[in-house]
Amino acid sequence: DILARLQASARPLSEQVLQGLRVVVTAGPTREAIDPVRYISNHSSGRMGYAMAAAAQQAGANVVLVSGPTSLPAPAGVQRLDVVSADDMLAAVEQSLAEGCDLFIATAAVADYRVRLKQAHKIKKSNDELALELVANTDILAHVATRQLASYCVGFAAETRRVEHYARDKLERKNLDMIIANDVSDTRIGFNSENNAVSVFWHDGTQTFPSQPKQALASALIELIGQQRRIKIKP
Amino acid sequence: DILARLQASARPLSEQVLQGLRVVVTAGPTREAIDPVRYISNHSSGRMGYAMAAAAQQAGANVVLVSGPTSLPAPAGVQRLDVVSADDMLAAVEQSLAEGCDLFIATAAVADYRVRLKQAHKIKKSNDELALELVANTDILAHVATRQLASYCVGFAAETRRVEHYARDKLERKNLDMIIANDVSDTRIGFNSENNAVSVFWHDGTQTFPSQPKQALASALIELIGQQRRIKIKP
Numbered sequence: 001d002i003l004a005r006l007q008a009s010a011r012p013l014s015e016q017v018l019q020g021l022r023v024v025v026t027a028g029p030t031r032e033a034i035d036p037v038r039y040i041s042n043h044s045s046g047r048m049g050y051a052m053a054a055a056a057q058q059a060g061a062n063v064v065l066v067s068g069p070t071s072l073p074a075p076a077g078v079q080r081l082d083v084v085s086a087d088d089m090l091a092a093v094e095q096s097l098a099e100g101c102d103l104f105i106a107t108a109a110v111a112d113y114r115v116r117l118k119q120a121h122k123i124k125k126s127n128d129e130l131a132l133e134l135v136a137n138t139d140i141l142a143h144v145a146t147r148q149l150a151s152y153c154v155g156f157a158a159e160t161r162r163v164e165h166y167a168r169d170k171l172e173r174k175n176l177d178m179i180i181a182n183d184v185s186d187t188r189i190g191f192n193s194e195n196n197a198v199s200v201f202w203h204d205g206t207q208t209f210p211s212q213p214k215q216a217l218a219s220a221l222i223e224l225i226g227q228q229r230r231i232k233i234k235p
Numbered sequence: 236d237i238l239a240r241l242q243a244s245a246r247p248l249s250e251q252v253l254q255g256l257r258v259v260v261t262a263g264p265t266r267e268a269i270d271p272v273r274y275i276s277n278h279s280s281g282r283m284g285y286a287m288a289a290a291a292q293q294a295g296a297n298v299v300l301v302s303g304p305t306s307l308p309a310p311a312g313v314q315r316l317d318v319v320s321a322d323d324m325l326a327a328v329e330q331s332l333a334e335g336c337d338l339f340i341a342t343a344a345v346a347d348y349r350v351r352l353k354q355a356h357k358i359k360k361s362n363d364e365l366a367l368e369l370v371a372n373t374d375i376l377a378h379v380a381t382r383q384l385a386s387y388c389v390g391f392a393a394e395t396r397r398v399e400h401y402a403r404d405k406l407e408r409k410n411l412d413m414i415i416a417n418d419v420s421d422t423r424i425g426f427n428s429e430n431n432a433v434s435v436f437w438h439d440g441t442q443t444f445p446s447q448p449k450q451a452l453a454s455a456l457i458e459l460i461g462q463q464r465r466i467k468i469k470p
Contacts, residue, residue: 036395037344037419038277040269071306109272112360121395122419125347125371132367136360160271160356184272184357 016060017226018103023061024096024150025053026108026140028068030086034132035119042109043184046070048156048196049107051218053078056105059222066092068108086110086137093140097149103229104150106141109158113137142174152229157181167201178202178228180221202228251295252461253338258296259331259385260288261343261375263303265321269367270354277344278419281305283391283431284342286453288313291340294457301327303343321345321372328375332384338464339385341376344393348372377409387464392416402436413437413463415456437463 027049031039046067053065054075063078066089074080081096083089089110097104113134123130145153155176157167160183167181182198197211200221207224209217262284266274281302288300289310298313301324309315316331318324324345332339348369358365380388390411392402395418402416417433432446435456442459444452 034275037393038275038346040273040275042273111273112358113365116364122393123347124401125374128371129351130348130369130371132369134365134367136363136365139360158272158357166359 017223017230018056019060021061021102022064022100023053023056023103023105024064024066024093024101025049025056025105026066026089026093026110027053028070028072029109030068030089030111031084032086032111032114032137033118034115035121035123037122040111040113040115040134041069042111044068044109044158046072047194047214048218049105050075051214052105052107052221054215055218055222056103058219059226061103064096066096066108068110086114086140090138090140090143093144094149097144101150103152103154103225104141104144105154105225106144107156108140110140111137112139139174141176145175145177151233152177152225154178154180154225158184160184164199164201167199171201171203177232178225200224252458252465253291254295256296256337257299257335258288258291258338258340259299259301259328259336260284260291260340261301261324261328261345262288263305263307264344265303265324265346266319267321267346267349267372268353269350270356270358272357275346275348275350275369276304277346279303279344279393281307282429282449283453284340285310286449287340287342287456289450290453290457291338293454294461296338299331301331301343303345321349321375325373325375325378328379329384332379336385338387338389338460339376339379340389340460341379342391343375345375346372347374374409376411380410380412386468387412387460389413389415389460393419395419399434399436402434406436406438412467413460435459 028046029042029044031041033039050072053063057063057077065078065080067080081092083092114137116133116135141155153176157170157179159166163181163183167179171179180198180200195211196214196217198209200207263281264277264279266276268274285307288298292298292312300313300315302315316327318327349372351368351370376390379385388411392405392414394401398416398418402414406414415433415435430446431449431452433444435442
């Protein structure tokens with residue numbers, strides 16, 4: 001990690017992979033309110049997204065980090081926008097992209113569903129059973145990629161099985177430039193872990209990164225993203 | 236707070252309100268898994284419960300703290316049992332009470348419902364709508380109070396309206412000795428706040444505590460609990 005940072009900082013500014021680019025990163029979970037007390041969320045700690053934001057900033061980018069609820073401090077030099085729900089995150093992302101975006105990196109574990117009718121008051125436990133009606137949230141990454149709101153779109157896929165199958169499917173279906181997949185069924189890596197190992201897929205390539213600290217992995221991923229982005233968007 | 240602690244520590248051991256008593260405190264939220272990635276939880280930070288555990292320990296008790304997921308350190312001298320779901324918490328409470336309990340303080344925001352069918356793999360977003368079937372969890376506090384597994388039972392009630400009505404109803408219905416109620420619709424106090432203000436109800440009395448730091452409030456509440464417990468259980 002330290003070596004990578006030294007190498008990056010030793011490099012002339014003009015050779016930094018994201019020099020001067022405007023990058024928007026989403027991170028963390030979202031929370032979907034059931035009532036004023038209860039919510040639906042997920043196990044994302046936000047660590048991988050914060051590491052990507054920090055690595056992008058170190059690679060010369062101007063970074064906006066749109067973050068769901070986490071206990072992490074904002075990386076130095078990164079502008080953070082705090083959000084709670086998937087709807088909040090969509091609004092903050094649209095606002096950030098309105099000023100132009102060279103690279104969109106969606107690491108957030110956005111809730112796929114929200115509760116149809118959010119209750120204004122705490123639901124009383126009056127029945128032995130309760131059916132919670134959920135409706136699909138807007139897929140923020142697909143929304144951005146389909147409308148080409150950013151010139152390069154990178155997604156993350158947290159899967160518990162058939163990782164490559166689902167990742168490649170997401171890459172095509174959401175019209176992404178790259179997808180970074182990890183197997184969250186392995187508790188040694190992924191959610192709430194210090195380390196992560198991923199497989200990266202793009203249209204004509206793939207690369208695997210072995211388990212390593214998230215910040216070191218993020219630096220290596222930003223390097224790869226920068227390279228592939230240059231290939232797509234020839235100056 | 237400091238004054239209260241000095242007064243407490245200046246008091247001879249034999250006069251500490253919970254001297255030598257075995258106290259079990261529950262704290263924090265619980266998390267009910269939907270699948271390996273998603274869960275239902277609530278906004279409890281665990282702060283009030285941890286403050287109650289610390290105050291009970293300072294009042295001379297041997298304290299077991301059964302805690303859902305929080306980011307708080309265990310108070311000094313308190314034995315903590317970590318749990319995730321309401322079912323886990325029930326099991327840990329029953330185990331703790333099996334050795335006898337002089338005072339049970341239920342501050343945890345236990346999930347009223349769990350998901351009927353927990354999925355072994357991440358649910359794919361394949362529909363615009365999803366009905367999540369929930370079933371009621373065992374009410375841990377009512378379970379303990381009804382079976383008289385502790386000689387004095389104190390509950391907490393987080394309400395967003397008709398606070399006294401719901402609190403008094405809970406006191407009677409769950410067969411409690413005392414209930415401590417706060418209005419979580421006031422964001423200046425309660426969940427995730429440093430301060431709290433509560434109204435306390437028991438069968439033939441009530442007392443209101445104005446907004447103050449949670450640790451100071453906890454010390455005052457432990458004093459009241461100790462007094463009322465002595466009145467109930469004459470030596």
